[in-house]
Amino acid sequence: MNLLLLEDADFVAADRAILRDRRLTHLHDVHRAEAGDSLRVGRLGGAMGTARLLRLQADEAELQVDLDQTPPAKLPLTLLLALPRPKMLRRVLQTVAAMGVPRLVxxxxxxxxxxxxxxxFLEPAAIREQLILGLEQARDTVLPDVSIEKRFKPFVEDRLASVAxxxxxxxxxPGDYPACPRGVDAPVTLAIGPEGGWIPYEVEKMIAAGLAPVQLGDRILRVETAVTALLARLY
Amino acid sequence: MNLLLLEDADFVAADRAILRDRRLTHLHDVHRAEAGDSLRVGRLGGAMGTARLLRLQADEAELQVDLDQTPPAKLPLTLLLALPRPKMLRRVLQTVAAMGVPRLVxxxxxxxxxxxxxxxFLEPAAIREQLILGLEQARDTVLPDVSIEKRFKPFVEDRLASVAxxxxxxxxxPGDYPACPRGVDAPVTLAIGPEGGWIPYEVEKMIAAGLAPVQLGDRILRVETAVTALLARLY
Structure with missing residues (x-):
């Protein structure tokens, strides 16, 4: 946790917050914090800054909060991701939030x-939990928007063209396609397939919606690694 | 497992191999293979190709092997990595092998x-196990060379200049340094720090050995994500 994320419900005054949950445990066990310490904090969906730990007790901590920094910019990206297996989903959600993806489908x-x-792990609360871990890791405060499309065809036929x-x-x-571009200075809509890849019908449907296939070399990467590698290459 | 890796000990003739271990279990349980199936295989340290499954029994499988492809090129890279925590180490070893890093310190x-x-997880057999998982994932046959340097100062003072x-x-x-270069067409020696980063003394020592600091933006990434992002940006 490189940033302690505060939620609206934590605030008891404009510059005071009280913590009681896993973040309190973290202050005790990992930070080994003491009253008077200064901590990096952010307000979920808002600004970042520092907090002074006024009190640290077994059952609660009180913080005096000073938020004066804007969170880091998001990537100009919409990521379409074939639903990964549940264990990978959790890690991918963290990675997506940490890398600064603003929209995930x-x-x-x-x-x-x-x-x-x-x-x-697809329950909204479970998705949010993993996204918050990613924001805490990367020091960001703004949750990505995650939407779920259980039907490929209506999404790609009816809505992908406007999304993109x-x-x-x-x-x-993978295949005989141009290499994924580097260092683009433009918004991107990027579709990453499942283990085993998209099937030809799916690629055709996405081409019809205006997307173009690109490849990243011969190596077959796990979904989480492929997401990171593609984003790092694009931006 | 996108590539079934065969070792010398598996071969009973130049083009015949017998499997009995976790790879046999994988053929049964994940591939749900049947006699006659064609499989992608590689010989550890050697060529890749296909194998025909001659026999698949509960206790062993026999393959007829035809190896006619060279494995994918490695990156021209030496990666120096501050030892990650054990759980992360295992994943990083897989990632390093999958991404095509030939030398890891x-x-x-x-x-x-x-x-x-x-x-x-630092035992040679444990390291090898994770590297093989990475090779099987990415379809490569050549194990990275992994060395362990438990003392920073003698390595960096006496040997880093020649390694690099x-x-x-x-x-x-992180800091006010040039951005990590993109798409370089040269060998690179890349040093990635621990959680919390290198300390200033360590950065100075590595600068004295001829390395230069570069940054990857404001976001703090987990080690595994940082490795992937830096490699994808460099190559």
Whole structure:
């Protein structure tokens, strides 16, 4: 936790917050904080800054908060991701939040196992928990917007073209395609497939919606690694 | 497992191999393979190709192997990595192998907890196991060379300059430094610090050995994510 994220409900005054949950435990056990310490904090959806620890007790901590910095810029990106397996989903959500992706669409694909859609990790509270871990890691305060599209065809046929409008639309797909561009200075809509990749029908449908396939070399990367590698190359 | 890796001991003839271990289990449980199936295989340290499954029984499988492809090129890179915490170490070893890093040096740093050096995951067999998972993921056959340097100062003072000779030497370090270069067409020696980063003394020592600090933006990434992001940006 490189940033202690405060939520509206933590504030008892404009510059005072009280903590009682896992963040309190973290202050005790990991930070080994003491009254008087200065901590990096941010307000979820708002500014970042420092807090002075006024009191640290077993059951609660009181902070005096001074928020004077804007959070880091997000990437100009919409990420479409075939729903990964549940364990990978959790890590990918952290990575997406840490890397500064503002919009994530979790999409169905032929090679997404149906059982993946049943995972409790897709519950809004579970998604939020992983996103917050990513924000705390990277020092950001703004939650990415995550939407869930359980049906590939209506999303890609009816809405993808408008989602990708005014952006460079890319499909990460192995094969004889141009290399993924580097250091682009433009908004991007990037589609990353499941383990085993998109099927040809899906690639065709996304091409019809205005996206173009690009490749990242011969190596087959895990989804989390592919997400990071593609974003690092694009921006 | 996107590539079934065969070792010398598996071969009973130049083009025949017998499997009995976790790879046999994988054929049964994950591939749900059947006699006659064609599989992607590679010989550890050698070529890649296909194998026909001649027999698949509960206790062993027999393959007829045809190896006619060279494995993918490695990156022209030596990666110096402050020893990560044990759980992260395992994932980083997979990532390093999957991304095509040929040489990894696990290095001490002031902010590496001493207990990390006691982990059984640093045993040669444990390191090899994770590297093989990375090779199987990415479809590569050549194990990275991993060396362990438990003392920062003698390594950096006496040997780093020759390790980094004829390469672009870079220290990933947050701060007011040039951005990490993109798409370089040269060998690189890249040093990535521990959680919390290198201390100033360590940065100075590496600068004295010919490396230069570069930064990757405001966001603080987990080690595994930082490794992937830096490699994807460099190459």
């Amino acid at each position: 979790l999409l169905n694909s032929y090679r997404v196992e149906k059982s993946f859609w049943q995972t409790p 409008a005014d952006s460079l639309g890319l499909i990460a797909h | 696990l290095l001490n740093s002031y902010r590496v907890e001493k207990s990390f050096w006691q982990t059984p 000779a004829d390469s672009l030497g870079l220290i990933a370090h």
